[in-house]
Amino acid sequence: MKRAVELFLEYFDVLQAESETLRNCAYRIRYQVYCEEFRFENRNQFPDAMERDEYDDQSDHCLFIHRPSNQAAGCSRLIHIDPANGLSLPFLRYCKESINYQLFNPDDYAFNEIVEFSRLSVTRQFRRRCSDQGMFYTKPVSSQSLNKKRHPFPIVPVSLFLASISLFLESGAAVGVAMMETRLSRMLHIYGLRFEQVGPVVDYHGKRAPFILRRENATCWMTKEVLELFYCIQERMRESRQQEDALSLVGS
Template identity: 35%
Template sequence: MNLVNSSSMMDAISRRVSKSKLGKLVKGYQQLKEASFISSHFGTYLTPQLASDHELRKAVFQIRHNVYCEELKFEPVAPDGLEIDEFDHYSRHCLIRHINSDELAGTVRTVRPLQSHEMLPIEKYCLSSITRHDLNPQNFDRKNVCEISRLAVPAQFRRRQMDRFAGAATGVINHQAYSETEMRCFPFIAIGLYFAAAATALESNIAHAYVMMEPRLARSMSFVGIKFEQIGPVVDYHGKRAPYYINKELLTRGMRPGFASMLNSIRKNIREQLPETERFYNDEILRFTNNNMISNRASIS
């Protein structure tokens, strides 16, 4: 179609449709295109995967050791090269796999206490920092709370210049490097990990989620329309961090259509993996982490 015909067509549409309605139609079409692109782009190159067996969980702990112990030095180096703590007993671990190379591009966990004595990391280490008493996790039944933590992206998947900045290893999005039209450059690994953690919580019907994170990470998540609610002041915990809260409504009400589509796709993928893993997940993860924590303590002593 030449420019004259195209212009004539737009004039004809404009005569039949009011300016406001035309604007809504154009915006709706653009949002539909963006939604389709974001979801398909992620699915073309990356896929979420639950750590459902011994080898995948070992890979999770190796990635975390590389990032948290060797690179960031938040935790001491372990003799076996695995970063494991007490909360892994009752956590679900997610990975993002790079389809073309078949390499694991990042990990995150959702800590899911089920017993009365099981705590969230935020409860054990930073409970006094929560000043929104109505949103204190101890107000809610154990099965209705979770915490998203230990997000880690290996260095080899942070090769781009725009991803080489402080915080990229733990998922901070350098939103100043991305414009509205540069979605091909968006850090899909980081946002895919957040969405994988969210998917595990949603599929388990968990009502309240918590995270200790840097305020700039919370701000960067607003780039995709996710508004975390800060529930306390910034404290010194592996750097300057603050407690944040989110639930299903806060997660979805302001999310841009493209990322909502991406979340739905990841959620469907996670849901399809759950039946197979739920049968042995808790017993296997407890046995694996117990054995490795005992081994680490023996090596250190």
Template identity: 30%
Template sequence: MNAVFHPQKEFSTHFLGCQVVPQRDKTLLRAAEELRYQVYCEECRFLRPEECPDGRESDEHDVNSAHFAALSLQQELAGYVRLVHPDAIQTFPFQNHCVALLEGVILPPAAQSAEISRLMVRKDYRRRHGERPPSGVSTDEAESARAHELRNPSPEILLSLYRQMYAYSLRNGIRYWYAAMERSLARILARMNFGFQQIGPATDYYGPVAPYVADLRVFEYQLSQRNPALLAWMRSSCVLC
């Protein structure tokens, strides 16, 4: 994990986000797959452990994804997420499970979109009830306490991962993010100024979740009005592993 650490004073003082390039970062990618196994197979039982006999979780979407990690000051893997690009028929993983859409919803162009997937934080780095978010980022502790543990990451880790996804999206012409998530997480993200719009009813897709979409241009405008310092940090140069 050859990362050079440059923490930001206000928004991420304990973690560095970076892109994981499979051909280059083999050790870090392996650690991410092991974390995916721990969370999805052992903790949450979304997948059967026997489907991953080597203790690493991966799937057919990995080759069509950009991978991101959050590292601690000690260079430990603390969190992981991926952005899945559309497949050959211009669809995304969530569409295999969330088949219904709300009335009037029109999906944005697939070529300008990606799906946030496998968002997770290592167990010992998850935020405890009562922990304060980074300066300048608001949240609701009562609601966050009700959120599923898997989807209740440390605010700094979440910001580090989202910053990397945002930088990657700007470089690659991605304007829209899909995400299948619990309503509680969507509300937490909204309070952290990451607004997603629900586009379909809840269904069982690794737990009870609903599909959401975010327009990054809308996100940028809203953030410029509500928290311009956070937007400037999101837009600043990102240090890659």
């Protein structure tokens, strides 16, 4: 069976979406997932079929590309605090009461020391199995699925998190926060992406809890396979920022 990095290099790519065209690809994916499929956002607020909000201008965006079809398969963003516009991070704005301050106190950090993982979305056609419909991620494949020769590695969601973690480490921030489903955190934990839960489950785009990833622990628990993939994605993200022809890699 191919290693995760071999699977990635053969079939996928990841880009930092810096241009307007690439960001629009991400916004269209978010519209499909957040507005049409899960109905977390009102589709009538986005007549151009691109889901956006006030945090996009202070975020780094990633696109996950399926090479054979030349299509974007998923996206994510990393939000920074911009003191110029007065916006705090979404988890502080909407879910501050869910934080257990004995486990994590945001007030202990300067504004540029906290970032937020946000809007991780995978298109429906790239979720692995029919039973995964209605989920934001692909669950680890069971032994029953292995008998059907399906690759057990959830390449799309893990790669999107690794791309965001790469941006997190480059940012210099001390802590990355994510409001996520507990089952997603358990899946990530299997592969060494160990987010710490720092509060109870609340109703925020579904049942989610606050999790943090500390800078000093971001890569130390990653499995050998995931760490190899992380370095590959990290390098690919750096290269994508330097490529003038990045726009041609994504279909409309």
